[in-house]
Amino acid sequence: MDLRIPRIEIRRTSSDTQLDKVQGIKGASVYNIHGLAGSQGSLSIPPIHRDVPGYRGSNEFILSDDKKTTMDQLREIGPWCRRKYKSIFRKKILYKRVPVLSWLPKYNGEDAIGDLVAGFTVGLTVIPQALAYSSIAGLPAAYGLYGSFLGCFIYILLGSCKDVPMGPTAIASLLTFQVTNGIWQRAVLLCFLTGLVELLMGLFALGFLIDFVSGPVSSGFTSAAALIILSSQVKDLLGITAKGNTFVEQWQAILVDIHNTRLGDAVMGFTCIVVLLLMRLLPRVKFGPPEVEDQSLLQKIMNKTMWLVGTARNAIIVVVCGSIGAAFYNNGQMPFKMIGDVPKGLPSVQPPPFYVPEVKDANGTITQEYESFGDMLGSFGSMLIVIPLIALLEDVAICKAFANGKPVDATQELIAIGVSNIANSFVQGYPGTGALSRGAVNNASGVRTPFGGLYTGIIVILALLFFTPYFFYIPKAALAAIIIAAVIFMVEVRVVKPMWRSKKTDLIPGIAAFIACLALPIEYGILVGIGLNVVFILYHAARPKLHLDQLITPCGIKYLMLTPDRSLIFPSSDFVRNLINKHGLKNQTPVVIDCTHIYGADFTAAQVIDTLIKDFKMRNQMLLFLNLKPSVCNVFEGAELEYRVFYDIEQLEKAIQEIRRKSFQA
């Protein structure tokens, strides 16, 4: 078996602009799956070829035969537009954009049971959460419930992920509070506008934007948000009054009023936190053997009960504490603050309010000033981008967690939560998204399609119709305890250690985002983190690594092999030129640039390589290229560079010896 590799030398000069057509010996099937289509050309090189064992890299490559002229390309624009236009209305796209069409026809009994159980369980979770989250958003308790049913129904039609329970979340409530300051008209308008932004982002396929929120920044943001939410609940936990937007303001306000702590609230609150944390452990308690098949019926029932009690712990706490509250109240005592009247019945269906009316109290002093649509829009500002971004992040986190490797369609999720939020704004809901905590409950309860949302929505409607009188007695401290017992697990201290071990520099944007979110208004905090990350990417693009090898040809001629580790684009090209020149000047030997890792180049890089070639020419020093990809060759040839490229190291060394001999003879 001949292991020798065929040698191909292509000499390129400015006159030789047509690419030689070279076919790899045994061309492996190569596809360009995706990439900067227009900018990188359609040529590709198989990075490995198994028929030649022990051989890696490329002196073989496939060039596409259809080198099109510019006019050909221009002529193709018309048909391309027509194809695009048609494809938008194709059946496949319809199924993709209205996912219910694909799963509903296959819906079966097993699905129905799974969805019913999961929907009911989530319903038990969402009611206490909705009541509690309203207080994070600074709104009356009913608004959380108003935003918890219509969105669920819409999501059944448009949602692409079975585990997402659309509705209010802790972080979305916090962000809502930061801009609305407890004025419900603002919150409902914000719901409408963020829904609109989400829908537009979906239609323009801008879901990729969350790719630019790195793991560390996301952790830093979530941890800071958890701390701010926790701080916002301390006042209810202690029964004091304290107001503040940022973390620092909140604690300042708490410290001012802490001497007014009410015993009843504090006892109720801290007891609830301890009980909740203990109940959270219940599902881990297992009776009998570890495998379900080996368990007796009693053991199975016990295990299932433990799981149910653990999962429905929030609902249980609310019912128990509400009963205690009612008992005290009926005895004429009020040892703790209660959430008070929750209006009975469904919210009225009406367009979102586009202004805030002036409100006067009994004395005629204005308690709430008039605000126009423009005023509100101005106060929302960058939040109209930040809230949809965070909402998508939270939603996609659920999808990814339970997708089992199936790709997540961020565009479709944006459309789904966008339309849901727009709908919610017509029933006085405030901005919501897929809630991570309820998503986990949903998945653990065995949900099989988004249809489970129907039952969740129905339970919320029933609660609004029949149970609101009983909500009166729920102690605020119990709701604060529910929130605190949930958000302390959102402070992601545990990622710091692996991050430190894995890549220490990643801690910088993470910690910066964390501190900035605590110190500044939260939307600026996350922007600081994203900005820092972008600087890292730019630095990465601007300062490639160069590997340096001092090699010797079989005839004993020393030469220098320089290998840049990534593509040549404008911020790095001058840096690379300087490095190559520096080492070229130092060694005065022939220099070979190994372009194996250079997958792309731009015009600036071509210009810089041009001056590099001229620098070497002026010094009468040899400069050769190895393994230059055809797409990069195209860029170089367009810029009329004169260069010599080789695709085989033996051939290259022969050429070095040849040139050296000639120069000695001359």
Add this chain to the structure above:
Amino acid sequence: MDLRIPRIEIRRTSSDTQLDKVQGIKGASVYNIHGLAGSQGSLSIPPIHRDVPGYRGSNEFILSDDKKTTMDQLREIGPWCRRKYKSIFRKKILYKRVPVLSWLPKYNGEDAIGDLVAGFTVGLTVIPQALAYSSIAGLPAAYGLYGSFLGCFIYILLGSCKDVPMGPTAIASLLTFQVTNGIWQRAVLLCFLTGLVELLMGLFALGFLIDFVSGPVSSGFTSAAALIILSSQVKDLLGITAKGNTFVEQWQAILVDIHNTRLGDAVMGFTCIVVLLLMRLLPRVKFGPPEVEDQSLLQKIMNKTMWLVGTARNAIIVVVCGSIGAAFYNNGQMPFKMIGDVPKGLPSVQPPPFYVPEVKDANGTITQEYESFGDMLGSFGSMLIVIPLIALLEDVAICKAFANGKPVDATQELIAIGVSNIANSFVQGYPGTGALSRGAVNNASGVRTPFGGLYTGIIVILALLFFTPYFFYIPKAALAAIIIAAVIFMVEVRVVKPMWRSKKTDLIPGIAAFIACLALPIEYGILVGIGLNVVFILYHAARPKLHLDQLITPCGIKYLMLTPDRSLIFPSSDFVRNLINKHGLKNQTPVVIDCTHIYGADFTAAQVIDTLIKDFKMRNQMLLFLNLKPSVCNVFEGAELEYRVFYDIEQLEKAIQEIRRKSFQA
């Protein structure tokens, strides 16, 4: 000779965190020249090894033995700081920061003659240019001269590039006009502040920032600036009055007043343009044989005269037109506008003005309102960053053009032009930098060290002391003609064609910068171009290419080889995971990820690879890694990933067959 490659298989699990120490068979000498030192680790892999012909890639790599613990690293901070502190005061740094120390001791007679000739020639060029550029900046003619001598002297001490003539330039004058609107106090303060910013940028080594201005954006900006400068001179060429900041405003104003065109100015202006363009061709006229040695003395003198006349064409035009003007004026005629009185003598040495005083005309109406330092600072805004950036761009362009491949020290240039500008602001100069046109004259006149600047500065001083009375007669139209005949060559139409052939997408930021600079205030224009380029880099980082190969082991087991073409960082990692999962799901064969081109990874990428590994585990599908660099292994291990990596394809295929056999047996 044994061509077989030794096989190394490293099985990595979360418990196996200590890196196995593997030494390459015949380790080529490998240096990490530069890079993200902290973030990429100190391990490196020789990309090619010539002792194994036909072999490329890496199953051999060198691991550094000195794996330091965190405490060791912390302990090293102290000594590191001390070393850094000492190195600042080392002799080498002193020589680098005061370049005159290195070249002055070696200064000889030949250098002196070269510098004298070049300095004198540049002096002849700078006087007409300084007078003309003042009108671009909207200032009286003397201010251009004020900024043309002290900076030259300072640059001798601090400048690192022999060809740079420090002083006013067309583009710097335009930028000055855009913010100062012809108020000299503002211009001089701007000179001081931009000098300060340049100095600070130099001290903090921020010279790399110009790397982010790509070739296309720079071309677009220069072309637009040239058109704006040209438009600003049309009014003087025609003898009309027209004011405007942007390109559109200027032409609107010109069209309004064009019916007042003065015949004398127009004839003078257009004649000068034609004559200047013809004189520009003179240096190309060669008498006698092409080689200098073969020419007779007469031919040599003729050629040298042609060159001198062509190079000093601006000075000649000014002298001739000034004489014509003087002749007419002394006959009591004024067929064209003249620049008028230029104050005699050197400017007074005084600190830059930190406020603009109120000015009233004879009637007591305010013609110039009071402006505080704060007012001026506010009106400068982003120009305080843009002007230094553009100044450095222009300066470095000269250095690069004549550096013969020697690296350009952007930091030192920033310090040099910064201190020069600060000094100029004390003699009422306005912002300047190295002027490309005079740099070319300087180089062509045979300058050998920055010392040539001394003679240029002396000539300017002599002009201020003795020639100012004669400047009175210079027609404005002649100066306008000098500017127009120079800037039309700055419109870089010629780069469009190679850019189109080389990389079409590069036209987008270029054309965007060009249009934005014409339509918006020019500083926003260049920021638009830079912003677009940054978006391109981010997209490039977010969407890598993946190569797909369907391969078969010798025993006939199909498997999929996926090769990402660049590093895994957070914006791309989810995209790559989705692609790998998609193809893994479609094929259901074992999947191998070839990491040859992955030179770095961050924590987000490690987390995503972690879920990818779990996805495959859940599907019972095989996922193996090939050629994972040790630095990336470190990142993965820090994140506690369980993965199997191979450094040899045969071993990999054996492992696939082994695992497949076991799973069949089970």
